[in-house]
Amino acid sequence: VDSEVVLNLIAYSARPTIEERVAEAVNQIKGAFAILLMTDNKIIAVRDPYGFRPLVLGKMENGWCVASESCAFDLVGAELVRDVKPGEMIIIDSDNSEPRSMMWAENKPAKPAHCIFEYVYFARNDSIIDNQSVYDARIQMGRELAKETPDIHPDIVISVPDSGTPAAIGYAMEASVPFLEGLTKNRYVGRTFIQPTQKQRANAVRLKLNPVRSVVEGKSVVMVDDSIVRGTTSGKIVKLLKEAGAREVHVCISSPPVTDSCYYGIDTSERKELIAARCTENEICRYIGADSLHYISLDGMKRAIDKIDPEGLCCACFSAKYPDNADSVIKAEPESIIE
Known part of the structure; x- marks a missing residue:
């Protein structure tokens, strides 16, 4: 599955912190993704640079949460705070302090492309x-x-x-x-x-x-x-x-x-x-x-x-207007993409 590829890219990175390793990994992949990773003491959420797929940040009474849709927050009594921005990484490493944010995309598009x-x-x-x-x-x-x-x-x-x-x-x-x-x-x-x-x-x-x-x-x-x-x-x-x-x-x-x-x-x-x-x-x-x-x-x-x-x-x-020209890339190099 594609999430295994992302995991391997993170593992291969030699960057000093997990945030930097995740950023290096997701800068190597293309397409639509909203990813949540957990370490022993952190939650890291990243959204693709175009914002194809939804990803939202919520606040609970005693902590923070991330979901692919805001309706999930209603089930656990959380409040919708905001959408994770396209090309943004959210780092949650404390129950009470504000989540940290960094823009990880090295080549951010001029405009988003939210999936209609x-x-x-x-x-x-x-x-x-x-x-x-x-x-x-x-x-x-x-x-x-x-x-x-x-x-x-x-x-x-x-x-x-x-x-x-x-x-x-x-x-x-x-x-x-x-x-x-x-x-x-x-x-x-x-x-x-x-x-x-x-x-x-x-x-x-x-x-x-x-x-x-x-x-x-x-x-x-x-x-x-x-x-x-x-x-x-x-x-x-x-x-x-x-x-x-x-x-x-x-x-x-x-x-x-x-x-x-x-x-x-x-x-x-x-x-x-x-x-x-x-x-x-x-x-x-x-x-x-x-x-x-x-x-x-x-x-x-x-x-x-x-x-x-x-x-x-x-x-x-x-x-047929693909924001990142995905159709031409896939038609040109299907074998190398699969490999």
Whole structure:
């Protein structure tokens, strides 16, 4: 695993202090990371220079804590103090004194590149990342979707739970259409997006979601989901709703088409497996069996994340604009990178 590589880089360093050794190690690696290390008497936290992944500092009654998301602090009674800055190292070596901070990145980028997909899907609704409420961003994505689809006149709005629910609520609020629970989620099934094989993903959809016939039967339905990656999951859900008697199913997606792979630790598959990389919007609509398909625009999604400078967001999976040119590096030297 990649954390073992980081550990070896630290071990190989000849610097005199553990902080300097960690700094030397992370200056040799590229990509997205938020790392926490523990010694016998210290906690050291580092965030990559672009700030791709979230990392936050919290204060407890008798000490300090670090987490990947602020919602973790609520569980242990800690107070969110601030985000760890891109390219920053936090050293906690006392229960009471302020943590020490140092900027370790030798070549810090001109601007951050916070992963926009954290606000779409990865993060929990109750988290605050880089001063932006995840829940508020998702509500606003739904509102933007409704503004961009004025020609749809549904009877009800439903979501693909759970990550699609805030956007569906926002859509319903903006469109003045009732939001109802048209799909019931089995809480004992994990995220289908990260199942390793297509067969497992397909089987997990039916296990995970079941339509509520009394809600959708005879209705024109807007179904809001956070994204379409391969297209198979959306097609299964549309089929379930049609079988339950839905008259129309209009699929509205609170992110733009996922057209490019993520090289920052997220399993979004090879580009050839991404349906939006090889099919038009109309072709995808036919493939999933929907009456219509609508994606939020990239500008609309950026407007929804109103607490962050849009120039400080990584949107590579939608635009192929990789902040550190990861795509060209990986395509040029795949063997040496693996070695």
